[in-house]
Amino acid sequence: MIRFYFHPTPNPAKVALFLEEAGLDYEMVPVDTSKGEQHLPAFRAINPNGKVPAIIDTDGPGGKEARVFDSTAILIYLAEKTGKFLGDPADRAELLSWLLFIASGLGPFSGQAVHFQFAAPEGLAYASNRYRREAERHYQVLDDHLAGREFIVGDSYTIADMSAWGWLDRASRVRKGEADPLAPFPHLKRLFQAVEGRPAVARARAVGTAHAFKKVNDEETKRALFPSNYPPAA
Numbered sequence: 001m002i003r004f005y006f007h008p009t010p011n012p013a014k015v016a017l018f019l020e021e022a023g024l025d026y027e028m029v030p031v032d033t034s035k036g037e038q039h040l041p042a043f044r045a046i047n048p049n050g051k052v053p054a055i056i057d058t059d060g061p062g063g064k065e066a067r068v069f070d071s072t073a074i075l076i077y078l079a080e081k082t083g084k085f086l087g088d089p090a091d092r093a094e095l096l097s098w099l100l101f102i103a104s105g106l107g108p109f110s111g112q113a114v115h116f117q118f119a120a121p122e123g124l125a126y127a128s129n130r131y132r133r134e135a136e137r138h139y140q141v142l143d144d145h146l147a148g149r150e151f152i153v154g155d156s157y158t159i160a161d162m163s164a165w166g167w168l169d170r171a172s173r174v175r176k177g178e179a180d181p182l183a184p185f186p187h188l189k190r191l192f193q194a195v196e197g198r199p200a201v202a203r204a205r206a207v208g209t210a211h212a213f214k215k216v217n218d219e220e221t222k223r224a225l226f227p228s229n230y231p232p233a234a
């Protein structure tokens with residue numbers, strides 16, 4: 001059994017997709033980041049970084065419980081555990097390279113592009129431009145790589161494609177104001193649509209929908225999500 005610590009946001013979405021693709025038995029545990037539940041000591045014991053996703057595998061290595069945090073670590077852990085969606089072993093260097101490119105580039109720059117265009121105070125044009133343009137540059141790198149290729153790694157659907165899907169799903173926020181945000185990146189758009197068409201995506205999108213996650217963006221939410229805007233806790 002996997003306990004899956006979840007909030008309906010891009011990094012947990014990648015893991016939801018893997019769990020559904022692999023047909024693993026799991027229990028979704030809501031972590032309402034808008035209420036600050038990611039900062040509770042009980043959750044910090046699972047992810048010291050205080051972010052979702054995280055998992056507990058009650059049947060980890062040696063039959064012992066294992067915690068895994070960070071979406072890319074979880075994807076690699078579960079792919080190795082199940083032997084699914086890792087691609088050809090001969091392509092492992094490519095798989096790790098593209099996973100880390102998404103984990104350290106495409107994902108974080110997309111996140112900051114969304115932050116500066118939607119959450120930060122007005123007037124931070126330099127930051128908005130930098131993060132949006134860097135996100136777009138990462139889109140272009142992946143788009144160029146995908147020319148003439150069906151998937152990111154080798155010739156099969158892997159955790160790299162799932163990882164990219166999680167953030168490409170937010171392209172309309174990353175490229176605020178664009179009606180068809182992936183249009184300039186036709187290979188990326190094709191990949192996104194191919195993943196989007198998989199039955200597991202509909203199931204992954206349904207994860208957590210029965211839970212009443214907080215939607216209001218009030219002072220509690222701002223303090224929970226952006227603690228660096230407030231004085232350090234004593």
Ligand SMILES: N[C@@H](CCC(=O)N[C@@H](CS)C(=O)NCC(=O)O)C(=O)O
Nearest residue numbers: 009010011033051052053070071225
């Ligand atoms: N590198 C981490 C990033 C995790 C992350 O930023 N998660 C967001 C949701 S997508 C979160 O927990 N936000 C709440 C917060 O930052 O307090 C991963 O890939 O899992």
